[in-house]
Amino acid sequence: MNINQNIKVAVDAIVFGYSENQLNVLLIKQKYGVLKNKWALVGGFVKDNETLFEAVNRELQEETGITVNYLEQLFTFGDDIQRDPRGRVISVAYFALVNSTKFNVRADSDAEEAQWFSIAALPDLAFDHKLILETALKRLQNKLTYQPIGFDLLPKEFLFSDLENLYCTLLNKEIDRRNFRKKILSFGIIEETDKFGSKKNGRPAKLFKFKKLKYNKLTKEGFVFDIYFA
């Protein structure tokens, strides 16, 4: 191909986790280069013979060893020509969800340091990663209301109160417990188990499961997941 172009293509992943009523993001400490010791999203350059999707998965694997529950393309950042001080780089950003309670960050092959940060207390970020993160957060908030992705931030079996808190926390809203429960249960996409989880205090609560297959089936029949708010 006789096109003369000197633009590099990278992928970045915004990995969200949720624990103790806090939304967290996974960041990596840069070990080399101008931005050494700054924190950045998981990511790196795409190889010539891998798809974008393979590239993100590889980076996630190499840099953190994590397995994500949900992954989708978010946006491609290429409108700031100088977003990377090393040269012209565009970044295809992906948006990932993890049940982070089961996940221990590992310092891996590339031996960078990976760490969870509460989005309430973020460090300075390298490149335009703050912008990317804000974009991802908006997407998360929107998507929560029309797709059942909240479940991907919770353990397989979860308490209703945790689901409720997740929605309250991420959307900054107060929700009526009774109406919320009624609404979610009316969808018929979660199932009561016979197990109980426990908080420190109070009456023990049933554990619930998200029925993904049922959800997929209903979706094909025209069902639309949707949570409104007062």
Place this chain on the structure above:
Amino acid sequence: MNINQNIKVAVDAIVFGYSENQLNVLLIKQKYGVLKNKWALVGGFVKDNETLFEAVNRELQEETGITVNYLEQLFTFGDDIQRDPRGRVISVAYFALVNSTKFNVRADSDAEEAQWFSIAALPDLAFDHKLILETALKRLQNKLTYQPIGFDLLPKEFLFSDLENLYCTLLNKEIDRRNFRKKILSFGIIEETDKFGSKKNGRPAKLFKFKKLKYNKLTKEGFVFDIYFA
């Protein structure tokens, strides 16, 4: 930058227009290369010193001379390594809307042939442009229901019946005229003019205008545009 990467970055635009109750797409006939004489989306390679956004606008200008009413990034296609027979190319696709009635396609500088096609009668498309087009169409259909982008497909002043037909046609739904009108008017984002447009037959109909500024203001105050269907 000592990264060895041989991936080219292109942009493509899916330009939708609407006339005579038909959704149309703007395509370009390829003049050179393996895909000579095949039809393709407007697009081309990004230059080193221009943003992605500038690149799409430049290509739109160069290849068609068109001015679009709406332009947003759609998706980045890079999961088929062989989507371009000339080598590894990823394409950042954009989604554009035009009031096509006022627009006459011009064969321009690059002297390729530009032409509107009804999406009901598309020719074979080059590359993975069929996939891109389908993605764009879904986005259009979704977005119509929660953002007032239908107006960007109509003239500045339009008939209510045209707006209604646009929704019916693009969403393949039947809509009750009275309820549709009531709903739209209740938003307070369109304005009656004192002019009349005319179809061939029947009683003349008032022309309406979309009040974009009012919409923006309302949006800041929490208003959400939303059209449901039976």
Place this chain on the structure above:
DNA sequence: CCAAAAGTGTTTGCGCTACACCCATGC
């Protein structure tokens, strides 16, 4: 017995849905 969280029903009001008749114009 007290504190803490879980679990549960009913009433009210708003908004979507369904539905049919008259009006203005051109020919």
Place this chain on the structure above:
DNA sequence: GCATGGGTGTAGCGCAAACACTTTTGG
């Protein structure tokens, strides 16, 4: 005067919103 599309009002019903007390457990 007839054909064609434009313009309008209402009644019922379903669903979301608002709202408070009882239950179970641990200490």
